[in-house]
Amino acid sequence: MKCIALDDEPLALQLLENYIQQTEGMELVNTFTDPVSAEEYINNNGVDLLFLDIQMPDINGMQFYTNLANKPPVVFTTAYSNYAAQGFDLDAVDYLVKPYDYERFARAVMKAKELIEYRQSKEVNDGYLFVKYNYQWCKVFFKEIELVEALDDYIKIVTPGKSYLIHMSMKVVSEKLPSPMFIRVHRSYIVPLDRITSWNKNSITLDDKTIPVSYTYQKQVQDILQKRTSVISAG
Known part of the structure; x- marks a missing residue:
């Protein structure tokens, strides 16, 4: 689970780093x-x-989160417990009141893992994603x-009769697309496996x-496509 931390206190960031290294x-x-x-x-x-x-100093963390275009699951950390209700109104995973110990941190992480696993399975099962366009x-x-x-700072998602030009990195979109259905073959291309008609x-x-x-990406592409070819041949 890849995470980042935003805090104006270096000591608070160091504590988080120590806890994450243990997890x-x-x-x-x-x-x-x-x-x-x-x-x-x-x-x-x-x-x-x-x-x-x-x-x-420059912005309230809740305001920062509200303004994000891409909102990852969030755990708020603060010395003030009176923000808890507002934090959960933003669908926060958890709310850690400083100073917090490792056991309390670990409970927040467990909640985050459960939420992320649920969202990933739901996204794949539902069979779609939302993109911001126009x-x-x-x-x-x-x-x-x-x-x-x-395409430079944008990506183009091509569908029958329509293309979506959106401001998103290839790294982000590749993590949103289910790996059983898509494969990255080039720094500029991600393709659906079922649409591949031939390859070398x-x-x-x-x-x-x-x-x-x-x-x-050659080895990864070859490994995946050879496995699919073997399955088809065996069948």
């Missing part, structure tokens, strides 16, 4: 004291969990996605469109 399955990928840098990171990287202070949220069904292509080491074909396979 199996957790990785603290970044810490921030600056809200602007934290928001930029969240918008351009996949984050499973956010530890967020409330009382900060100032509104649009439902895109996984089965309709023909190609995902990176350096490229794949989707109907009449040929997509390059970069060296970075």
